[in-house]
Amino acid sequence: MQFYRFFTDDQVKRIHEASLELLENVGILVHNAQARAIYGQAGCKVDTESGIVKFPAQVVEKARQSFVPTYTFLGQDPAFDKVLPQDGPVVVTGSSAPNIIDPKTGEERRATSIDIANIAYLINELPGFDVFSISTLAEDAPAGQFSLSRFYPALKNCKKPVRSNTPNIKDLEQVLELGALIAGSEEAYLERPFINHHYCPMVSPLTMDINSTDAVIYLVEKGLPVYGTVVPNAGLTSPMSLTGTVTLGNAEFLALSTLIQSIRPGAPMIYAVLSTVADMRTGNYAPGAIETGILQMAHTEMANYYHVPSGGYIGLTNSHVNDAQSGYETGMNTTAALLAGGSLFNMGGLLGSLMAFDFGKAVTDSEIAMNLKQIQRGMEFSEENLCLDLIAKVGPGGSYMSEKHTVKNMRKTAVLPKIANRDMRGRWESEGRTDYQTRAMREADRILSKENPARFSAELDRKIRSHFPNLVAGDAKWYL
Structure with a gap:
C-alpha cells in the first residue's frame, strides 16, 4: 500500500537531525533518579543538580540500532492476538475518562467498576475493536484497589487484549498478581503476558516524570509489554508550528526510546503520539481538530523512517454528544492517519476531549473501524478479479x-454496516425516523442484554476474590 507523505526523504532526515540537536544541546529534564542513572550509564551527560540530561547523538543512534519493527498485543484468548503493523489498523478504545454518559438518563456522571465491566463486554463483542484500553476510572474503587477495580472487571469480561496504566508500582504489582492468577502461575503469565501497559512518561516540553517512568523501567526490566505516548500541544507545550511540534515530539520519542533500549535492547516499542494544536481563542484542548490527524500523519512518517510501528490517540472528538461533529472528527482524522501508514488507533468511545465514555459512540466507532479496515484491505488485483x-x-x-x-x-x-441507514426515506419514516445514536444504543442494548460468553469461570473468580479481599464485583450489569 502506498502511503501519503508530507515530507521528502531529505526533510524527514532533517527532522531527525533537528531532534538530535535538541537532545544534545537542550536536553531533557529528567525527574526520575533511576532514569538519570540509566542515561548516565548509556553515555548521556547528566547534570545531577538541575536534572537535565543531554544526549550525544551517538548514544541515540546506538539505541536506534536495536529498534524492532513489530509490537504484539496478547489477549487472554490467542485468537485475539494482534501484531503491529501487519494486523493494522489495530483499533483500541480511548482510555481513562473519569466520567460516563449514563445510558439510562443521558446525563454525564462519574464512572464505576460496573461501567467498566459493561464496556469490556461490549468491546469484546463489537467486531471493529481489537484492544480494550480500559475506558474509564472507577469511582467505587475500595481503598488500596484503584487499579484492581479497573483491570479486574476489564479482564473478567473481555478476552481481547486489555491495556491500561497504573499510578504507582504498588498498583502495578497488584495488576501483575492478577495476571498470574488468571494465567495459572507467574511463570505461565510471563510466558504469555496478556495485560498490556501504556504510560505517558514524557511531559511536554522535554520533561520526564517520576511515577510513569518508574513503571516503564520496571516493566522493561521484566520483559513485559509496555510503550509510551508523547503528547505535545502546539501553542501551549510545543511551538505553534506543526513542523516544530513534530520535531519536539520526535525528540521526546527518541529520548524515551533511548531509555527503553538502554535497559533492554530489542524491547518492542510503538511510536505513539497525541500531538495536538490548542485552540488559542480560548486555550482549550482540541484533540478532535484536523491538525491532530495532520500531526499523526507526520509522526507516522518519522516512525516509518525508524522502522517501528506507529499510531496513538487519533480519532478523538471535542463533541459532548455522538453527533455529526463527533463523526466527522473521528472519521477524518483516522482516515488521514491510516493513509499515512498508521497502524494503531486509540479512537473508541470517548466524548468531550477524553472526559466521558458513551456506549453509542463506541458502537459508532466500531462501524468506523470496520470501514478503516476495509480501506486497509484495498483491492486485490488479479486476472480473476478483472471478471472478463x-x-x-x-x-x-x-x-x-x-x-x-x-x-x-x-x-x-463491501462493508455491510449494522447501524448506518441505507433505506429509502419512506421506510426510514415508517420505522420511526430514528437517528444514528438511537440505533447505536439499540445495538449496545442488544449485545449487553445477552449472557456474557467471555466471563471468568466461577472457579477462577473464586480464586481471584479469595486473593484480593473486598474486590469490586466486576460483573457486567446492563441498565436498560
Whole structure:
C-alpha cells in the first residue's frame, strides 16, 4: 500500500537531525533518579543538580540500532492476538475518562467498576475493536484497589487484549498478581503476558516524570509489554508550528526510546503520539481538530523512517454528544492517519476531549473501524478479479444480481454496516425516523442484554476474590 507523505526523504532526515540537536544541546529534564542513572550509564551527560540530561547523538543512534519493527498485543484468548503493523489498523478504545454518559438518563456522571465491566463486554463483542484500553476510572474503587477495580472487571469480561496504566508500582504489582492468577502461575503469565501497559512518561516540553517512568523501567526490566505516548500541544507545550511540534515530539520519542533500549535492547516499542494544536481563542484542548490527524500523519512518517510501528490517540472528538461533529472528527482524522501508514488507533468511545465514555459512540466507532479496515484491505488485483468472462456473459444491459459470483462475493466485497441507514426515506419514516445514536444504543442494548460468553469461570473468580479481599464485583450489569 502506498502511503501519503508530507515530507521528502531529505526533510524527514532533517527532522531527525533537528531532534538530535535538541537532545544534545537542550536536553531533557529528567525527574526520575533511576532514569538519570540509566542515561548516565548509556553515555548521556547528566547534570545531577538541575536534572537535565543531554544526549550525544551517538548514544541515540546506538539505541536506534536495536529498534524492532513489530509490537504484539496478547489477549487472554490467542485468537485475539494482534501484531503491529501487519494486523493494522489495530483499533483500541480511548482510555481513562473519569466520567460516563449514563445510558439510562443521558446525563454525564462519574464512572464505576460496573461501567467498566459493561464496556469490556461490549468491546469484546463489537467486531471493529481489537484492544480494550480500559475506558474509564472507577469511582467505587475500595481503598488500596484503584487499579484492581479497573483491570479486574476489564479482564473478567473481555478476552481481547486489555491495556491500561497504573499510578504507582504498588498498583502495578497488584495488576501483575492478577495476571498470574488468571494465567495459572507467574511463570505461565510471563510466558504469555496478556495485560498490556501504556504510560505517558514524557511531559511536554522535554520533561520526564517520576511515577510513569518508574513503571516503564520496571516493566522493561521484566520483559513485559509496555510503550509510551508523547503528547505535545502546539501553542501551549510545543511551538505553534506543526513542523516544530513534530520535531519536539520526535525528540521526546527518541529520548524515551533511548531509555527503553538502554535497559533492554530489542524491547518492542510503538511510536505513539497525541500531538495536538490548542485552540488559542480560548486555550482549550482540541484533540478532535484536523491538525491532530495532520500531526499523526507526520509522526507516522518519522516512525516509518525508524522502522517501528506507529499510531496513538487519533480519532478523538471535542463533541459532548455522538453527533455529526463527533463523526466527522473521528472519521477524518483516522482516515488521514491510516493513509499515512498508521497502524494503531486509540479512537473508541470517548466524548468531550477524553472526559466521558458513551456506549453509542463506541458502537459508532466500531462501524468506523470496520470501514478503516476495509480501506486497509484495498483491492486485490488479479486476472480473476478483472471478471472478463463474467462481464462478457452478462453483456450489455444485463444484470449481475442473480449471478453466483455476486452471491459468493457480496459479503466480502463491501462493508455491510449494522447501524448506518441505507433505506429509502419512506421506510426510514415508517420505522420511526430514528437517528444514528438511537440505533447505536439499540445495538449496545442488544449485545449487553445477552449472557456474557467471555466471563471468568466461577472457579477462577473464586480464586481471584479469595486473593484480593473486598474486590469490586466486576460483573457486567446492563441498565436498560
